[in-house]
Amino acid sequence: MLNIALPKGRLGEQVYQILEEAGYPCPSIREENRKLVFENPQAGVRYFWVKPSDVAIYVERAAADIGIAGKDILLEYQPEVYELADLGVGKCRMCVAGKKGSREVRDQILRVATKFPKIAKNYYSALSRDIDIIKLHGSIELAPLLGLSDVIVDIVETGTTLLENNLEVKETIVPISARLIANKVSYKFKHEEIIRLCQQVDGLANSKEAAQ
Amino acid sequence: MGLTQAEQAVQQLRELYRRYGYTQYRMSKFEPYDLYVRNKSFLVSENILTFTDADGRLMALKPDVTLSIVKNAKEGAGLQKVYYSENVYRTSPMTRGFREIMQTGLECVGDIDLVSMGEVLLLAAKSLETINGNYLLDVSHLGFVSGLLDGALVAERHRGRLLTFMGEKNVPALMACCRELNVNSEAAEFLCRLTTLYGSPGELLPQLKQMVRNERMALALQQLQEVCPLLPQDRLRLDFSIVNDMNYYNGFIFRGYLPGLPSGVLSGGRYDNLLRQMGRDGGAIGFAVYMNLLERLEGTEDSYDADVLLLYDGGTSPCTVLREAEECRRAGRSVRVERTVPEGLSFRTIRKAGESKC
Numbered sequence: 001m002l003n004i005a006l007p008k009g010r011l012g013e014q015v016y017q018i019l020e021e022a023g024y025p026c027p028s029i030r031e032e033n034r035k036l037v038f039e040n041p042q043a044g045v046r047y048f049w050v051k052p053s054d055v056a057i058y059v060e061r062a063a064a065d066i067g068i069a070g071k072d073i074l075l076e077y078q079p080e081v082y083e084l085a086d087l088g089v090g091k092c093r094m095c096v097a098g099k100k101g102s103r104e105v106r107d108q109i110l111r112v113a114t115k116f117p118k119i120a121k122n123y124y125s126a127l128s129r130d131i132d133i134i135k136l137h138g139s140i141e142l143a144p145l146l147g148l149s150d151v152i153v154d155i156v157e158t159g160t161t162l163l164e165n166n167l168e169v170k171e172t173i174v175p176i177s178a179r180l181i182a183n184k185v186s187y188k189f190k191h192e193e194i195i196r197l198c199q200q201v202d203g204l205a206n207s208k209e210a211a212q
Numbered sequence: 213m214g215l216t217q218a219e220q221a222v223q224q225l226r227e228l229y230r231r232y233g234y235t236q237y238r239m240s241k242f243e244p245y246d247l248y249v250r251n252k253s254f255l256v257s258e259n260i261l262t263f264t265d266a267d268g269r270l271m272a273l274k275p276d277v278t279l280s281i282v283k284n285a286k287e288g289a290g291l292q293k294v295y296y297s298e299n300v301y302r303t304s305p306m307t308r309g310f311r312e313i314m315q316t317g318l319e320c321v322g323d324i325d326l327v328s329m330g331e332v333l334l335l336a337a338k339s340l341e342t343i344n345g346n347y348l349l350d351v352s353h354l355g356f357v358s359g360l361l362d363g364a365l366v367a368e369r370h371r372g373r374l375l376t377f378m379g380e381k382n383v384p385a386l387m388a389c390c391r392e393l394n395v396n397s398e399a400a401e402f403l404c405r406l407t408t409l410y411g412s413p414g415e416l417l418p419q420l421k422q423m424v425r426n427e428r429m430a431l432a433l434q435q436l437q438e439v440c441p442l443l444p445q446d447r448l449r450l451d452f453s454i455v456n457d458m459n460y461y462n463g464f465i466f467r468g469y470l471p472g473l474p475s476g477v478l479s480g481g482r483y484d485n486l487l488r489q490m491g492r493d494g495g496a497i498g499f500a501v502y503m504n505l506l507e508r509l510e511g512t513e514d515s516y517d518a519d520v521l522l523l524y525d526g527g528t529s530p531c532t533v534l535r536e537a538e539e540c541r542r543a544g545r546s547v548r549v550e551r552t553v554p555e556g557l558s559f560r561t562i563r564k565a566g567e568s569k570c
Binding site for chain 1: 469
């Protein structure tokens with residue numbers, strides 16, 4: 001039996017769709033109820049929904065054998081896990097954004113508002129820039145509008161929120177997509193199961209990519 | 213209730229190492245900070261708990277035992293075989309703060325040959341077996357990986373990135389990185405294959421043979437071929453995604469895993485390069501077992517704090533109460549004596565003193 005942590009929300013539903021097509025269905029997951037754990041012994045899987053930023057923790061600590069997490073979460077928390085496949089869904093970019101047409105702050109310490117302090121810190125330290133990180137938990141776009149920060153480091157999918165708030169992408173730090181991760185010990189003791197799932201899912205993701 | 217599984221395991225491991233002629237190495241809780249700061253990247257976590265000694269020297273609560281053993285090993289004195297069982301103080305990314313970690317392990321320092329390598333790996337396997345027969349011992353050889361990178365002319369400064377991706381078994385990122393570094397297609401393919409290989413030596417050694425392109429790889433393969441048959445085949449796996457800092461490690465590296473634990477419980481390898489960095493000749497190989505992880509193995513916890521709760525009041529004489537409790541203990545049960553039922557504790561049976569026989 002494989003324990004699989006799915007990220008709650010739209011990405012999780014997309015990912016479940018892939019797993020279902022790959023031969024790991026669990027019909028009860030589509031029922032409207034408040035259950036948290038869904039099991040299909042025939043397919044050898046047990047799914048559970050967790051907060052997207054928690055998937056890596058569930059997998060790192062072996063509460064889940066495998067899970068699906070955005071690359072943003074993996075870069076930010078750097079969990080000790082295997083990253084087995086790129087599912088090619090949930091595609092977006094980690095970007096630096098600021099007010100449209102604003103001048104780049106070079107003469108002062110740059111104030112950066114973000115949900116991803118580690119990614120922001122690594123990005124700017126590679127550029128040898130001294131920055132002041134302002135950790136926020138949501139509505140990051142508000143920070144430059146109110147003068148709380150000079151720029152933000154955040155995920156940009158379509159750019160609509162930025163556009164509507166008169167912000168623009170200044171730099172792209174890294175492309176993001178959903179990754180299949182596995183606990184290192186589970187990978188060893190449930191090797192065949194995990195490899196089989198990984199190959200099915202990877203094949204499916206590749207054929208979808210080719211079709212696109 | 214006897215010793216916990218972790219406590220029992222420590223005793224069994226010590227006995228095992230003693231039977232192989234290893235002598236115990238004891239060290240104090242703290243050492244001068246100097247020793248650790250010079251070899252910071254050898255340590256699993258770079259954070260060190262420091263304080264100032266009475267004479268103003270900066271001291272550190274030991275984050276590691278190996279450095280101290282290597283520092284104190286006599287040079288040119290043949291092989292030094294020592295084992296230890298010590299607490300070390302480290303941070304881990306999972307817990308953030310400092311933790312006391314119980315570590316048991318051994319080191320073999322000096323003129324390392326196939327016999328000593330085989331013995332240390334065998335002892336690693338036996339250590340795991342002592343704790344749980346369903347263990348897995350994953351073995352890699354850094355010489356094979358660095359030989360491949362040598363052959364592909366990958367510069368030292370880029371190797372760290374490739375190794376990180378190998379450690380994550382992240383093939384897409386590894387391929388992208390190879391393309392970026394202009395690694396030739398054969399070497400790139402081999403790197404990706406090495407990353408995903410996982411299986412018994414019998415199955416994988418022939419595959420490795422096909423990848424040998426230079427002397428360094430051939431030598432590594434030869435060592436694998438000679439040492440692997442010495443170990444229990446059904447518990448042994450080759451896994452080249454195990455990576456360690458090549459500034460310190462070379463040759464064999466290995467990890468031990470037990471079912472039911474979220475991370476590896478044993479970690480070891482050959483670290484001649486550390487000795488070289490400390491200005492010494494010779495080689496060294498050893499491993500550590502993280503005993504604190506074993507608490508998680510305790511399985512079904514006792515569902516009672518004691519078998520019997522014996523309640524008494526002012527009416528019963530102390531002599532009767534204590535005698536009755538003692539009789540009960542002689543029958544093999546644990547007994548707690550109290551006037552009232554304590555909050556938050558559970559007992560198999562609760563009864564009043566003087567009411568019935570045990």
